[in-house]
Amino acid sequence: MKFGPVAIAEAAGAILAHGVRAGTVTFKKGRLLTPDDVAQLTGAQVETVIAARLEPGDIGEDEAAGAIAEALCGPHLTRSAAFTGRCNLFADVAGLAVVDGDRLDRINLLSEAVTVATLPAFAPTEPRQMVATIKIIPFAAPSAIVEAATMIARAGTPILRVEPFRTRRVALIQTRLPGTKPSVLEKTVEATRARVAALGSELTLTRICGHSEAELATEIATARAQGCDPILVLGASAITDRRDVIPGAIVAQGGEIRHFGMPVDPGNLLLLAKLGDADVVGLPGCARSPKRNGFDWILQRLLADVPVSRQDIMRMGVGGLLGEIAIRPLPRGEAAPEPTVAPPRAPRIAAVILAAGRSTRMGAANKLLAEVDGQPMIDHAVDAALASQARPVVVVAGHDAAKVRAAIGLREAAVVENPDHAQGLSTSVRAGIAALPAEIDGALFMLADMPRVGAAHIDRLIAAFNPVEGRAICVPTHKSKRGNPVLWAARFFPEMRTIEGDMGARRILAEHAEQVCEVEMPDDAILLDIDTPEALAALRSASPKVRA
Numbered sequence: 001m002k003f004g005p006v007a008i009a010e011a012a013g014a015i016l017a018h019g020v021r022a023g024t025v026t027f028k029k030g031r032l033l034t035p036d037d038v039a040q041l042t043g044a045q046v047e048t049v050i051a052a053r054l055e056p057g058d059i060g061e062d063e064a065a066g067a068i069a070e071a072l073c074g075p076h077l078t079r080s081a082a083f084t085g086r087c088n089l090f091a092d093v094a095g096l097a098v099v100d101g102d103r104l105d106r107i108n109l110l111s112e113a114v115t116v117a118t119l120p121a122f123a124p125t126e127p128r129q130m131v132a133t134i135k136i137i138p139f140a141a142p143s144a145i146v147e148a149a150t151m152i153a154r155a156g157t158p159i160l161r162v163e164p165f166r167t168r169r170v171a172l173i174q175t176r177l178p179g180t181k182p183s184v185l186e187k188t189v190e191a192t193r194a195r196v197a198a199l200g201s202e203l204t205l206t207r208i209c210g211h212s213e214a215e216l217a218t219e220i221a222t223a224r225a226q227g228c229d230p231i232l233v234l235g236a237s238a239i240t241d242r243r244d245v246i247p248g249a250i251v252a253q254g255g256e257i258r259h260f261g262m263p264v265d266p267g268n269l270l271l272l273a274k275l276g277d278a279d280v281v282g283l284p285g286c287a288r289s290p291k292r293n294g295f296d297w298i299l300q301r302l303l304a305d306v307p308v309s310r311q312d313i314m315r316m317g318v319g320g321l322l323g324e325i326a327i328r329p330l331p332r333g334e335a336a337p338e339p340t341v342a343p344p345r346a347p348r349i350a351a352v353i354l355a356a357g358r359s360t361r362m363g364a365a366n367k368l369l370a371e372v373d374g375q376p377m378i379d380h381a382v383d384a385a386l387a388s389q390a391r392p393v394v395v396v397a398g399h400d401a402a403k404v405r406a407a408i409g410l411r412e413a414a415v416v417e418n419p420d421h422a423q424g425l426s427t428s429v430r431a432g433i434a435a436l437p438a439e440i441d442g443a444l445f446m447l448a449d450m451p452r453v454g455a456a457h458i459d460r461l462i463a464a465f466n467p468v469e470g471r472a473i474c475v476p477t478h479k480s481k482r483g484n485p486v487l488w489a490a491r492f493f494p495e496m497r498t499i500e501g502d503m504g505a506r507r508i509l510a511e512h513a514e515q516v517c518e519v520e521m522p523d524d525a526i527l528l529d530i531d532t533p534e535a536l537a538a539l540r541s542a543s544p545k546v547r548a
Contacts, residue, residue, distance in 0.1 A: 001140045002053040012038050014051035015139050022046050026513065030084055030139075032520060036480050058140035061085030068107075068114065069134045071150040074158025077131060080346065080389070081456070081463035083519070085136035088463075090346045091125035094200060095164035096304040098122065103159050107149045113141040114149055118160060120319070124199075124300055125162055130344035132160055163304040165200040171228035172203060173219045175211035175245070177236040188234060188288045195296070199303045204228065211236045216249035220280065224253070229278040230302050232287075238269050239282050246282040247271055255280060259310035263317030267294020272308065292322055347441040349462050349487065351390035352432035353381045353413070355448035356398025356421035361531045366400045369407055370536055372451045376407040377530065380451035386412060387455035389462050390444055394435045396428040424501040433493050441465075442472075443493075445505075446485040451539070452525035453485065461487045464519045471517035473509065476526040482518070483526030489515075 006014050016031045022044035027037065033051070041049070054060060059067070062082035069079045069087035076095060080088045091097070099121040107116055118132040125131060153159050172192050174185050185208060193203040205228050209215040216233065223231045235246050239260070247257050255275035260282075262270050271282030279302050286293040297316065301308050355378055359367040368378040378395075385393040393413040397404040398421025405415050418431040429445065436443055442465060444458060461474045465487055472489040475482050486505070488496065495508050509516060530536050 001055055001058050001138060003138075004050065005048045006051045006053075007048055008038060008041050008046050011041070011049055011051060014049070014053050017050045017052050017139070020046060020049055028517070031518070034480050052139040054140050057143050059143050059146050061136040061139050061141070062087075064114070064136045064141040064146045065134045067146055068116070068149045068153065069132075071153035072116065072132065072134065072158075072160050074161030076162035076164055077160060078389075081459040083460065083463040085139070086463075087134045088130055088346070089132040089134075089160065091127060091129045091131050091162045093162060093164040094126050095124070095162045096122050096300055096306055097125050097131050098161050098163055098306060100157070100159045103152055103155075106152050107159075110148055110152075111142070111145045113137050114145055122297065122301060122306070126345070128346040128348070130346065131162065163306050165300075165303050166305055168201040168230070168303055169204040169226070169228045170196045170201050171205040171207070171223035171226070171231045173207045173209065173216065173223060173231065173233045175209055175216055175233075175235045175237075177211050180236050184288065191288060191290045192232065194290060195299060196303075199300060201303055211245055213245055213248040213252055216245060217252040220249055220253050220255075220275065224275055224278055230299075231275070231278060231280045232283055233280065234283040234285075234287060238285050239271050240269070242271075247273065250275060250280050250282075259313050262294050262298075262313045262320075264294030264297065264320035264322060266291075266322060267297075267320075270294055270298065270313075272298065272310070272313065294320070294322070346389065347462065347465050348439060349390050349465065350436050350440050350443040351385035351388070351393045351446055351458065351485075352429075352436070352443050353378075353385060353393065353395045353446045353448050354425060354428045354432065355381070355404055356396050356401075356418045356428045356431075357425070358399040358422070359449070359531075362533060362536070366403065367530055367536065368448050369400065369403055370530075372530075372536075372539060377451050378404055378407050378448050379411075381446055381448045381453070382408055382411050382413050384454045384458060385444075385446065388458035390458055392437070394432055395448075396432045396435075398422075398428065425504055426499040426501055429499065429505070430497050433497060436493075440490055441467075442487055442489045444485045444487045447529055449530045450484060450525070450528060451530065452523075452528050454525065457521055457526060458485065460521065461485070461519055464517050465489070467491070467515070470515060472515040473512060474517050474519050475509070476521050477518045478521050478524045478527055481527055483521075483524075484529070485526075 011033050012035045014033050016027055016029050019029045020027045025040050025044045065085050065087040066082040073079045073089055076092045077089045097119045099118050115135045189206050196203045205223055207219045209219045233246050239246050242257055242260050250273045255273050258272045260271045266286035267284050269284040273280040283295055287295045355368055369376050395413050395415045396418050397415055398418040401417045416431055416435045418428045420427040464471055464474045467489050474487040496505055499505055
């Protein structure tokens with residue numbers, strides 16, 4: 001890849017490495033300069049730009065990031081489209097992130113051009129939470145490096161995957177001594193119930209018995225007979241040896257002690273055992289508290305069906321210091337709650353399909369019901385949105401609303417009617433915004449008469465969306481021409497409610513130019529809307545699957 005100053009006369013086809021602002025021209029870094037861009041820059045008296053040019057053997061940053069992400073995308077992960085050389089992987093389910101650290105290191109050691117960052121191994125995940133990000137550092141990566149990275153990722157079991165939490169019947173057995181307070185036992189049950197429920201399982205059996213091998217062995221047998229797995233045992237007195245009461249009771253039932261002790265504090269005195277195919281865990285005393293401790297690490301893995309060997313436990317020492325250290329001012333029981341930071345997640349982007357117009361330029365027919373590739377035009381927009389990462393999908397109907405509903409059928413899209421559709425597109429924008437849930441981060445506003453816009457176009461806009469980095473409005477372009485759909489951050493909804501007539505939101509785009517990100521698309525689908533019988537005929541003639 002070549003990098004450095006480029007004379008403006010020779011800049012067509014180069015990638016801007018630094019943004020340019022001159023006169024009325026504002027181009028952001030990463031823009032692939034077209035001849036029209038060069039003409040505008042020349043007119044603004046720009047003589048040189050700092051740019052990059054790909055050479056033979058280079059793979060563009062987005063293509064490279066996408067290829068590596070695809071190879072890394074294991075079970076229960078989905079990937080975003082690539083943008084600015086970054087591609088993210090997100091969890092589909094609540095579960096545990098399982099990472100092959102050795103092979104991941106091999107990828108990161110290949111070249112400074114390729115980086116992969118993940119959650120820590122066995123970190124819990126939530127749906128839509130980011131698990132990994134792949135970033136190409138320069139504007140391109142050598143094809144040999146990309147190929148080597150994908151080969152490492154595809155050799156053997158997935159480097160990255162999410163193991164979902166399974167629903168289990170969990171038992172908790174507590175022993176007591178004459179001085180054991182009932183309130184302590186009750187609080188332990190509630191703390192354990194909350195822990196288990198947070199991982200998608202249920203505490204179905206709770207028992208209390210004397211602190212003796214015989215009584216405890218009987219309760220363990222009862223829990224096993226009722227199909228509980230795992231069986232959690234918390235003694236009135238901590239386990240101090242493999243021959244103590246809790247391990248003794250497990251062995252008396254024919255169980256096997258797998259490991260005692262763990263290099264995690266709090267949580268040192270944990271015992272792991274097997275009784276048939278069921279896991280039995282002798283809990284450390286800190287498990288009575290809802291605060292994080294070593295038992296949480298074990299419980300998460302057991303409920304995700306991720307095996308835990310004695311070697312696994314013995315390797316938990318790095319990062320295993322969870323408790324207070326000397327510099328902390330308060331003991332654990334008195335300390336203020338630790339601040340929490342929300343994990344990175346996929347942006348929650350809705351799709352609003354504007355389908356209320358009368359299509360007067362089409363004549364008597366409603367263009368949205370016209371057949372394209374064997375189905376009504378409206379269905380192309382709905383299917384594209386449903387195949388994308390956008391959710392929910394809202395269709396704003398008006399003219400021929402009943403027929404539009406019928407055409408959409410049982411597709412998972414909400415249809416809302418705009419009784420004021422004759423007053424212009426702006427009323428449909430307002431109706432669409434009103435139908436959106438409050439918690440979304442933004443929404444794509446799609447025109448229903450653009451049947452060639454697909455899920456890939458939509459997902460590329462979503463991948464570009466990042467208000468923190470100044471990409472709060474994402475506009476698709478093709479050869480420097482802007483099209484639709486446009487993705488808006490939710491912060492602009494109040495302003496969008498003020499627009500009137502059929503002008504759309506061009507004024508708001510102009511007023512917030514610094515927040516606009518132009519997203520180049522590989523084809524002109526984002527420019528093709530069907531307004532006239534001639535446009536429909538041309539579309540049909542170009543589509544051999546269409547029935548006349």
